Amino acid sequence: MPRTIIDFWVGLFVIAGIGALLILGLKVGNLTSYNTGESYTLTGNFENIGGLKIRAPVKSSGVVVGRVTDIQFSLETYDALVTMAINTHYRFPKDTFASILTSGLLGEQYIGLSPGGDDEMLAEGDKIMKTNSAMVLEEMIGRFLFDKAAED
Amino acid sequence: MPKRIITSIQAIGHRVIDSIWRLGRAARFFALVLLKSTTSFLRFSLVIREIYFVGVLSLIIILVSGLFVGMVLGLQGYETLQKYGSESAVGTLVALSLVRELGPVMAALLFASRAGSAITAEIGLMKATEQLSAMAMMAVDPVARVVAPRFWAGVISMPLLAALFSVLGVFGGYLVTVIFIGVDEGSFWSSMQNAVDFRYDIVNGVIKSCFFGVAVTAIAVFEGFDAPPTAEGVSGATTRTVVTSALAILGLDFVLTSFMFRGVD
DSSP states (O other), rough: OOOHHHHHHHHHHHHHHHHHHIIIIIIIOOOOOOOOOOOOEEEEEESOOOOOOOOOEEEEEEEEEEEEEEEEEEETTEEEEEEEETTTTOOTTTEEEEEEESTTSOOOEEEEEEEEOOSSSSOTTTTEEEEEEOOHHHHHHHHHHHHHHHHO | OHHHEEEEEHHHHHHHHHHHHHHHHHHHHHHHHTTTTTTHHHHHHHHHHHHHTTGGGGHHHHHHHHHHHHHHHHHHHHHHHGGGGGHHHGHHHHHIIIIIIIHHHHHHHHIIIIHHHHHHHHHHHHHHHHHHHHHHHHHHIIIIIIIIHHHHHHHHHHHHHHHHHHHHHHHHHHHHIIIIIIHHHHHHHHHHHHHOOOIIIHHHHHHHHHHHHHHHHHHHHHHHHOOOSSHHHHHHHHHHHHHHHHHHHHHHHHHHHHHHSSSSS
């Protein structure tokens, strides 16, 4: 077979293979929602993070505005210190409320931000003061039973 | 009676020593191929020719199998997930299982039986018809001229074939669940994109397929080069290539998976 035809098919094969990798990255994976522009970090202390994981989304009104980058146990306050990277397009007031929510009944957990009314905005490295822990099913059932018992 | 026991113990020892000896030869041959790879990169047209034979000619079987594997995954996944009312997660299921496991493993198995066996048979036959000795007589190193280009062609083709397999698989899953069954298209793609991480899932899949490419082609070229120079020897070597590669792929897959996806962050 002539050399040029072999070259043509191999070239086509390599282009198709690299194209497949690109499709995997862009269409199947989350390369597009990754590092879209600059981000700034915020931290927050949570009493209980439940099943929150690193790389979990940070959402506001359901829109993904950032990702959780680090989760540590803080020895100063004895609770969880969550670090998140927020896209610089989105600024939030100082009194924003951060709570750990669950998508659906059994879905993954994420951080929901509900903006407050303050004029000052959160900046790089700031700490979100108002936080709400993850909803833990056992605690809820326990509280429910306790309330029931108190009623009787 | 004691003599029979002694001979059977000897037979076991003989087999063990033989297989260790063969393993050592395989390792030395692999090192030799790597050492003599410079010619393949200086005369890259040799490698391109081999990519045509092992990569381009394997495309049809890889693409068609990928499509059908994805379609079956879509059907089975839908069947199970709709019992829990979460059929929109079928995209996640199809994409994750293809990108992490099925794409690299199935593509490597198909590649071993389609291209690995061909490489072994070709090199074995060259040896049986004394073409390799003739090359050596003309001061052309057969390892550099015949073996190394085939090795590198396999190593380059494998990740590309695995990626194409995964893409066709995802397309097959899309075809069955979204077009035929009618799962919502938006939730199919968005649940997939939420779950599939580029670094964690896709890059790990590509790394896996690179390892499989090295393993399959190293086994194929060694079996061909080591085959007894008879018709029977070549046929036996071809069979061993397919069997050994399949075992190597599956074993290696477990080892790599346990390193990559340990379930802890």
